[in-house]
Amino acid sequence: MEGFLVDAVDMSYTLKIAGYSRTKALLETGKWATSTPFRIGGHVWTVRYCPNDDADFMSIYLVLDSEGANKDVKVRRKFSVLDKAGVPVPSLSRAYKSVQTFRPKASTSGYSNNMCRDLGGLLESMDGADVTFHVGGQKFSAHRSVLAARSSVFKAELFGSMMENGGDPVEIGDMESDVFKSLLHFIYTDDSPPEMTREDVVMAGHLLVAADRYDVERLKLICEDKLCTHIDSDNMATSLALAEQHSCPGLKEDCFEFLASPSNF
Incomplete structure (x- = not known):
């Protein structure tokens, strides 16, 4: 108020x-x-x-x-x-x-936040990178502290009880290199994926799985929202399966709403 x-x-x-x-x-x-x-x-x-x-x-x-x-x-x-x-x-x-x-169009106060831009620059330059990942035949360098700050799973893998089971480079299976690249981009910049076209819906699904795997909740919700806006007869079954497997109640509800329409069914 x-x-x-x-x-x-x-x-x-x-x-x-x-x-x-x-x-x-x-x-x-x-x-x-x-x-x-x-x-x-x-x-x-x-x-x-x-x-x-x-x-x-x-x-x-x-x-x-x-x-x-x-x-x-x-x-x-x-x-x-x-x-x-x-x-x-x-x-x-x-x-x-x-x-x-x-005065018109002037807010009461404020400040600009450049942290995400600066971290994005760090991702591009890789200055001080101290961990390497092998994903889908490609190599990615990153900073342990940044990953740990943004993901509880990365924190456990790189600093916690799971650290002793991982070496360097860290091998990540069951993930495409472009998906991991997008995951890293979000972790460093907090920048959501681009506006999804029909061709990008598959990427949204893969990113949702990756975000759930590494406990990057905001990215998971963004991908869920993208999938919700692109439900059709071709991808409804896949979207519903993702919703069930990765606890996405909003996506599940929208899939059922899509099925509730006689023309869609």
Whole structure:
């Protein structure tokens, strides 16, 4: 919920984020989602939120969205998280005593997060790489600490109880080299796979299996979502099998919905 003063008028706006956990999983680190515009105090506003700025918090910005505004708008604002009864939770509320001056299309505050870009550069250069993988006849270099930070399975294999069973290079069977390359790209950059075409659905399925194998939950959810939007009579059986084998309830539900249509059946 958002409460604020415009021209000495006390007004509020409640923003409900449907499927927040799924939204958080699908949005890349540092990426924003924007609410539908709403009008308060004679001005149009939007709320921008970034659920993946950090593992422990999300960022919310209030934006003056009015076009052609010819003067600044002064606002005293308050952000609150509401419980199921619609009551603000005191520990999750923050009121700003100072008056904020808004200009059209300018957010209240913010910062740019370059960590994923920097790690992407590290993946390209491979400076300091300390582990090698053999996958599908190709060799891949990587950094143990990065993999361990992003995957509990890699952490166990490279630093934990499973370490004694693995050597260097690490041999990975039952996976294509292009799938492992895409997995590494996501681990370093948190960058989701490109928009899926019909030809890319097979890759989405392979990546889902890889993400489940290495406990990269966000990538798994992204692949699940891609598969959900490309269900047809040719791949429905395969998608349903993936949903069953890798615990993807959303994909399973969409497969059954597809089958529920007489024309599809």
